[in-house]
Amino acid sequence: MFFTLTKRKLTLFGILLFLLSSWSSSLSAQTDKLYLRNGTILNGTLRSINLGKINFDANDIGIVDVKITNARTLFATSFQYRVSTVHQDVMYGSILPGKDSGSIIFASGKDSVNVLLDDIVTLSKYRKGIMHQIEGNISAGYSFTKSSELGRINLDASLNTRSKNVALAFTGATITSIQGDSLARDLENASLQVSYYYLPDWYLLTYVNYQRNLSLGIGQRFQEALGTGYEFLKRSRMLASVGTGGILNQEKSLEGDRNYTFEIPLLLQYDLFLFSSPNLSFSFKQQLYFGISQKGRIREDGETRLSYEVISDLTISLVFYNNYDNQPPAGSVRNFDYNMVVNVGYKF
Incomplete structure (x- = not known):
């Protein structure tokens, strides 16, 4: 009886070892x-x-x-x-x-x-399901000027995901100034875009956007857009696209004035991989807006980024933001604004 039970246990153990070996071989294959x-x-x-x-x-x-x-x-x-x-x-x-x-x-x-x-x-x-394809980047930087006792914190993040025909992209950036006990939210941007590819290079797009820019007198601006885009340049080391459509804006100036406008945008984006050693990449994004309800108004928002990958997934980036408005809201100190920051980021 004992010999029979032991023999059965050895047989089961042998089968288990065989299954584990087969599973391991399958993984190796x-x-x-x-x-x-x-x-x-x-x-x-x-x-x-x-x-x-x-x-x-x-x-x-x-x-x-x-x-x-x-x-x-x-x-x-x-x-x-x-x-x-x-x-x-x-x-x-x-x-x-x-x-x-x-x-x-x-x-x-x-x-x-x-x-x-x-x-x-x-x-x-x-993999089926858009949530399985998420990739992103998060970065931060800090600068301090001793003469003015002014510190600046900058943060930015991006998330991208794609299913068979739908692409989702979120971007956000903020620059905050600290001087003594005072804190100023100088620049804020947050955007969520959904693109539907009805042809390999053509897509329908819709996005919502939030902006704040103290220099241009923008306390807050919300945008809702609908349009179409075309990837007109596709190479193994570069990608460029252009888009247009219609945008509704709800603006609130720093003085509390509200304005509702309609614009036609021209959206341009260009991405380039420069070298493998050092590992550099370059991106250029410009958005031009032509006023329809507010005649003669022209605006521009842009971002230029040069990134160096120090080690895998760890980057140092030089980022240049530019903004222009020929009819800025009341309370603005100028019609053109730019910021340049250095970030350390992580890709995931």
């Missing part, structure tokens, strides 16, 4: 591989490709960024991926090694397509 041109093979998980960089989580090394021209090919089946190319193609599937150096085979269902790595604009993990 799903490990992604990054093949470099110098012959090195990295095992781990492919995270993304963006602006000429392959972001790869390598086993025993950590997250690395590899210039796309240094990669020979890829194997990635840990996730389903979304890829967009310079040829305006958007595909969903897994990645197999390409036939030639500098290419991959993108497998989607029964179809497979050979894609040059240098033709990829963006590649990201794709």
Whole structure:
């Protein structure tokens, strides 16, 4: 009896070991591989490709960024991926090694397509549900001038997520001055934009925006916009888009006056990856507004950012904000304002 029970236990233990071994082998088989041109093979998980960089989580090394021209090919089946190319193609599937150096085979269902790595604009993990795709950045900075005893705190953050046809983007920034016991909220911006891609490069957009700018006399401004956009330049290291539509504004000046206006915007955005070592990226965003209900009024809001990635996911950024209004509200001290700040940020 004892021998029979022991034999059964050993049999069950053997089955358990076999299942664990099979499960472990299955996990190993799903490990992604990054093949470099110098012959090195990295095992781990492919995270993304963006602006000429392959972001790869390598086993025993950590997250690395590899210039796309240094990669020979890829194997990635840990996730389903979304890829967009310079040829305006958007595909969903897994990645197999390409036939030639500098290419991959993108497998989607029964179809497979050979894609040059240098033709990829963006590649990201794709999982059903927009909340599974969140990426973002948060950064902060501080400066102090001894002669005036003036300190300035600047914060900014961004969150981006995308499903098959819908993209969601949140951005926020604030600059606060501290002098003695007084505190002044000099600049505040917060925006939430939803874009629906009805074609690979064309999208409908809607967004809500909040602004505050003491120099231009804006106590608060709320904006609601509806329009369309077009990604007119797509390269492996750069992306540019333009948009327009209609905007409703509700303004309150520092003196308490309220104003309701309608404007036609021209929205421009340009992103560029400069080098892999040092790892630099550049973004330029300008928004022009032409007054319809308030004749002759022209406004401009802009942001220019140069970022250096010190180590993986840790950046130092030089940010320049510019604002212009040829008919600013009562209480403004000028019609043009600019701020330049240095931030230390973390990408997630």
